[in-house]
Amino acid sequence: MADYINSQVTGERSSLEQRENVHSGGSKVYRVVGVSFGLLCIIQSALNMSLRLQRIGCRNNQIGDIEMLKDQLSQQQDQIIKLQTQRELLKMRLSEMAEQKLQGCPQGWRLYMSSCYYVSTVTKTCQNAQYDCERRGAHLVVLNDRKEEDALRGFGSQVAWIGLRAQRNARLDSWTWVDGSKLTNTDRIRQPVGQRLNCAYTGTTNWVLSFCEEQHYWVCEKKRLC
Structure with missing residues (x-):
């Protein structure tokens, strides 16, 4: 059990x-x-x-x-824009050069009638302005009439030396252009009392007599090339 x-x-x-x-x-x-x-x-x-x-x-x-x-x-888009701008400037430059060649004026000069004009971009004394024009084969501008003066104003010459000089002698003061011609329109000048000023520049409406040592812009003039 x-x-x-x-x-x-x-x-x-x-x-x-x-x-x-x-x-x-x-x-x-x-x-x-x-x-x-x-x-x-x-x-x-x-x-x-x-x-x-x-x-x-x-x-x-x-x-x-x-x-x-x-x-x-x-x-690339910026480069394209730059190239297009350069192309337009080049086209304008070529057009200007072609026009100047047809006009018979050097580069940077403007044509009016049978003369070429250069407007300065800096200021100098009257004598130094004349030296600059001579270096360019020209002389300070000789203004023959109002139309020529208006044309120069259109070129941007509001205040600029002109080729006018005072000739001093014992009897009489006379004004002569740099090309040797006599000033016939003496109404355009006014000699201040008590001052003997020998140079002149264009004003906004009239010619201004001044000391030749002042600094102003100037305009050169020479005959067209052809």
């Missing part, structure tokens, strides 16, 4: 141990499966993150390429 009881107890214990072993083994399997699933989730998340980063990197590279192309396009 005792052997039977012991045998029964032993069998129950063995059965219990088997169930515990099965339960323990199943728990281990579940744990391994859970861990594996977790690892798969982590790996999948890492792969997704890697793909997302690659897409972002590609998108950033594309944006960078687009911005670089925009900059290159803008630089």
